Amino acid sequence: MSQPVSVLIVFYSKYGTTRDVAHAIAEGVESTGANAVLRQLPDVATVIDELKPAIPSEGELYASPDDLNHCDALALGSPGRFGNMAAPVKYFLEQTNTQWMNGTLAGKPACCFTATGTLHGGHEATILSMMLPLFHQGMVLMGLPYSIDELTHTQHGGTPYGAGRVTGMGHDQPFHSDERKLAVAQGKRLAEFAQQLKRGEA
Numbered sequence: 773m774s775q776p777v778s779v780l781i782v783f784y785s786k787y788g789t790t791r792d793v794a795h796a797i798a799e800g801v802e803s804t805g806a807n808a809v810l811r812q813l814p815d816v817a818t819v820i821d822e823l824k825p826a827i828p829s830e831g832e833l834y835a836s837p838d839d840l841n842h843c844d845a846l847a848l849g850s851p852g853r854f855g856n857m858a859a860p861v862k863y864f865l866e867q868t869n870t871q872w873m874n875g876t877l878a879g880k881p882a883c884c885f886t887a888t889g890t891l892h893g894g895h896e897a898t899i900l901s902m903m904l905p906l907f908h909q910g911m912v913l914m915g916l917p918y919s920i921d922e923l924t925h926t927q928h929g930g931t932p933y934g935a936g937r938v939t940g941m942g943h944d945q946p947f948h949s950d951e952r953k954l955a956v957a958q959g960k961r962l963a964e965f966a967q968q969l970k971r972g973e974a
């Protein structure tokens with residue numbers, strides 16, 4: 773039997789709300805029998821006065837560009853920061869020159885997800901900002917189809933560009949069931965497409 777598909781889920785989350793979306797995506801991935809590999813990104817700092825341990829004191833291991841060499845698909849997540857991805861996500865992507873030159877990610881499917889304080893505060897723009905570098909890497913970008921019911925009636929997060937949640941300015945709003953369903957659906961869709969590609973059916 774062939775190896776199960778491996779879906780790498782890389783995210784940055786300062787307050788934990790983007791992490792919840794990452795975990796819902798992982799649930800969708802694993803519902804297909806694929807492996808979900810969750811990796812977080814560390815903060816970036818302009819001044820380094822203390823080195824942090826290479827293994828975080830809590831949560832997932834830190835992502836390394838090398839993780840990209842071993843995945844069949846990628847889900848990339850960031851909180852919205854002025855309508856853009858957070859600096860740690862951009863910093864990570866800017867360390868993937870080797871993968872770019874080698875075409876490591878070319879032809880692999882990817883999706884992006886977010887959490888923002890407000891509904892119209894850059895939810896979609898943040899997702900799109902993460903897609904741009906992935907296009908340069910040759911990835912096949914996937915969104916969410918309107919055949920998933922929640923997309924037509926959500927009053928919260930979740931867009932055709934990718935999953936997301938709206939957290940309130942205190943990042944304390946609950947993860948709404950519509951947002952969660954869309955995130956699970958995104959993980960499932962990404963993993964199923966990666967499986968089809970691996971079997972030569974897509």
Ligand SMILES: Cc1cc2nc3c(=O)[nH]c(=O)nc-3n(C[C@H](O)[C@H](O)[C@H](O)COP(=O)(O)O)c2cc1C
Pocket residue numbers: 784785786787788789790791850851852853854855887888889890891892893894939940941942943
């Ligand atoms: C520097 C900074 C900029 C932000 N910019 C926006 C913004 O433009 N629009 C918005 O809706 N929320 C903005 N937020 C709020 C975060 O997107 C929101 O709190 C998010 O849920 C944090 O995700 P996390 O819990 O994964 O860290 C900003 C937060 C920070 C710290």
